[in-house]
Amino acid sequence: xxxxxxxxxxxxxxxxxxxxxxxxxxxxxxxxxxxxxxxxGFACSVESRWIGRSxxxxxxxxxxxxxxxxxxxxxxxxxxxxxxIDAAALEAxxxxxxxxxxxxxxxxxxxxxxxxxxxxxxxxxxVEFQDYLRDFARHDxxxxxxxxxxxxxxxxxxxxxxxxxxAVYRAAAELSRPHFGASMLATGSGSNRQRVxxxxxxxxxxxxxxxxxxxxxxxxxxxxxxxxxxxxxxxxDPAARESFQALTRExxxxxxxxxxxxxxxxxxxGRQRLLVSGFRRQPxxxxxxxxx
Numbered sequence: 266x267x268x269x270x271x272x273x274x275x276x277x278x279x280x281x282x283x284x285x286x287x288x289x290x291x292x293x294x295x296x297x298x299x300x301x302x303x304x305x306g307f308a309c310s311v312e313s314r315w316i317g318r319s320x321x322x323x324x325x326x327x328x329x330x331x332x333x334x335x336x337x338x339x340x341x342x343x344x345x346x347x348x349x350i351d352a353a354a355l356e357a358x359x360x361x362x363x364x365x366x367x368x369x370x371x372x373x374x375x376x377x378x379x380x381x382x383x384x385x386x387x388x389x390x391x392v393e394f395q396d397y398l399r400d401f402a403r404h405d406x407x408x409x410x411x412x413x414x415x416x417x418x419x420x421x422x423x424x425x426x427x428x429x430x431x432a433v434y435r436a437a438a439e440l441s442r443p444h445f446g447a448s449m450l451a452t453g454s455g456s457n458r459q460r461v462x463x464x465x466x467x468x469x470x471x472x473x474x475x476x477x478x479x480x481x482x483x484x485x486x487x488x489x490x491x492x493x494x495x496x497x498x499x500x501x502d503p504a505a506r507e508s509f510q511a512l513t514r515e516x517x518x519x520x521x522x523x524x525x526x527x528x529x530x531x532x533x534x535g536r537q538r539l540l541v542s543g544f545r546r547q548p549x550x551x552x553x554x555x556x557x
């Protein structure tokens with residue numbers, strides 16, 4: 266019957282025992298990467314500590330929610346997507362600290378899509394996950410395979426309903442594409458009206474990129490933690506709520522600072538354009554405003 270619950274039970278989940286940590290480049294890494302890591306630790310220490318604390322808080326919530334009373338299909342749907350967000354956030358944190366900036370926007374874009382899907386699938390669209398589970402892992406005799414199916418699912422409306430997430434998602438999506446302006450910003454930021462200067466494979470520290478991408482990651486993690494605490498699917502003790510509130514206050518203060526690099530959508534000539542402000546390689550450099 267279509268209203269019957271899916272047949273699968275939700276088994277105990279596995280969670281890493283250690284807390285998330287930012288790996289430092291070893292001696293085998295190029296000197297530029299090691300230097301960039303040190304500069305990130307000086308110039309963006311507040312952002313980096315915040316990211317680490319947020320990831321640690323999230324992992325603690327998951328660990329505290331392994332008891333059987335939490336294990337239902339909504340819980341499983343959320344964790345399937347949350348685990349992907351955690352993996353992307355950890356890698357984005359490392360890439361930012363190691364000055365591999367061009368690789369971060371696609372990760373942020375994907376993680377935001379997973380977050381939108383996570384929020385939707387445990388709510389009004391939960392039936393889609395249930396339908397997927399009912400047909401999951403049937404035997405395909407023709408190909409001698411377990412038929413998992415793709416279970417195609419998109420949840421763009423969740424992002425559109427959240428202005429902060431929507432703005433970051435649109436910016437990350439545009440900077441992930443092969444647009445000329447996005448490519449110039451990523452690998453030719455020293456270009457001007459007189460020259461095109463391509464920094465091919467550049468891994469040197471860039472304050473603007475580090476601040477911008479760290480801010481995007483903070484926005485993503487803040488919303489993920491808010492969802493985890495408020496959705497009613499996980500164990501959340503008073504200490505976790507207090508930690509989240511403290512992190513929220515800190516991120517709001519930090520991201521509102523006028524001297525940090527940011528990207529915002531503006532209208533020019535009837536078109537939405539991305540304006541990047543405070544873009545500079547070193548703290549001592551003159552900040553630029555770049556209209557894409």
